[in-house]
Amino acid sequence: MTDLSPAPGAGRIHAGATLPPMSAVEVDFCVVGSGAGGSIAAATLAQAGARVAIVEEGAHLTKRDFNMQEAWAYPALYQEHGNRSTDDLAIMILQGRAVGGGTTVNWTSSFRTPEATLRLWAERHGVRGIDAAVLEPHFAAVEARLSIGPGNEDDVNRNNRKLWDGAARLGWGPELIRRSVKGCARLGFCGLGCPLDAKQSALVTYVPDAVAAGADVYTDCRVRLVETDRGRARAVVADVLDRSTDRPRGRFVVYARRGIILAGGAINTPALLLRSKAGTGSGVVGKRTFLHPTVPLAAFYDEPIEGFYGAPQSVSVHHFVNRGDDVGYFLETAPTQPMLTAIAFPGAGDAHRRVVERLAHVQATIALLVDGHHDDPGGTLAVDGEGRVRLHYPISPALREAAVHALGSMARLQLAAGARELMTLHESPLTIRTESDISRLADLPFGPNLHTLFSAHQMGGCPMGEDPRTSVVSSRGRHHELENLWIVDGSIFPTSLGVNPQLSIYAHARLFASEIVKDFPPSAPK
């Protein structure tokens, strides 16, 4: 076993290929994952003088690699090479896997956690001491670092303009989305990695901040286990992956003197605890996984829309978030690059081809269902010895009702915006040309693999709260059973958010990391 423990000084990014077959380091804190939560936590700890190692499953890829080709980007930058989905394949799951994590492929939409969601967590999920005022300085700091300014009308491409126009005509209060960009050229390829470094992802902000403050990043290292000893987490064990085969070619161990911070994202973090059989005493690890299950509706216009170009998301509609006893949803757009669009469109062969040929004229509105705010239980994770993760996520009747309602709202909106015709993404699609067609939506079957569904927002599975029977970590991210283990990613959210989650993950992680720093003043001056 080669001891690679770093000397004091600035850190760096170590590619897995440079690691010997068996190696180990000893640091103060080991951070698992380099996305929104992991990068900001690592930066905060390193800046306070702690020795930090970040372990990242994905590769270190930069703007020079980002070629805006889907054939390269999905295998290179997404979990399971772009094939992640629920166990029955009913919901495709877009989730990043790279240095920068989800932020590297994020569409830049930036929202603070809605106050109604924070209240729900306080009232129903035992979260204490988190409200808008507590989060304010953390949101402000992150917004400054990521150059998140006010929404900008110049960001609105034709895809988003139709969403704005339809919602405005119906009185649904469209809003401009704030974006995490600096010098954005509005190319439209945020989801494939920004080739200009205009997107202020963790890859170009908090990861370099952490490294500058002394943190080391070890890439291509898939953490398999957290080692525990008498209520303490002491090490993480990772497989070093061969980049060409994605198969283990070595082992890398990080011994953590002070603590381990998990930030692999909802799905991977609960899966790691389950696989390690560590800190799972509550019985709730991996349960209540939420996805904002996302229902698209395609609208066709006579004029070109070219939704594959321009800022992917610049307009949102939150008119239907609060539907009382029914599950709410919000509306945004999806970019229409050909691969993502083609697999979302139903059918095969020439019938399918005739729809894809209209790509430049497609407007894609999506409805994101706000799961977990009612009685819908979300999904449940299971793991096996091979390292495989299975997410079982049944579409409950309440979610089905919301999906059908959302399809009706999107149809009204797109007709109001002037669409020639609409096509649902059912396997037996409904074509909608007039208002009177909309009522037929209710007759369509809506179930697993009968309609295209996807998720770009993964939340829950290790919820925070004060009751160790119903939550995994405290309201400051500390594990109830393992005193020196924290979780700082989207898995801590007790429900889905009702907005795009990335900014909320950063802010909660910063809040938690600031508390960790208070408990662990640096051992020695740098």
Place this chain on the structure above:
Amino acid sequence: MLNAGAPPSPDRRRLLKRGFLGGALLLVGGALPLALRSTLVRRVPAQKLALLTADEHAILAAVAARFVPGDGAGAAWPTADALDCAGKVDRLMATTLPGVGAELRQLLHLFESALFGLVLTGSPTPFTRCSPAAQDARLETWRHSRVALLRSGYQALKRLTQATYYSSPEVYALIGYPGPPEVPRGPA
């Protein structure tokens, strides 16, 4: 030295049972005489295969041909073979966890199975030996099946083959997509 490193030896039976197509597959795949009707290999793979056997590659190639533009499309449209869809899927899936690759292979065998074809559509012909119309009919049966596992299988094949085809620059102009814009690349 940590003792946590040794991987738990994969319990193959359990893996198969828990696979998304595992249970159904083992019941019908492979064991009976009908299943021995041979796969038609129309074309040798363009590159050495990474995961699939030559038969499995041929099944996937036949499936891909039906998922992407075919008979009704003009001569300008490349075929699935021309874009090496099956080969690209083979190379992609070779990098997934072994259990995932195994499931794809099982799915292909099930799809090809003459017995399964007989039960499902009344035709005891392997998929690769069916006419294009009969192949489409079999795909449609899977697509709309009341059996959730078959719909999952259909989607797995649809997404893999169509993703490979429509992410190919060769088809961009045909679908009205000008492709990624040129961006100024600064010095390293």
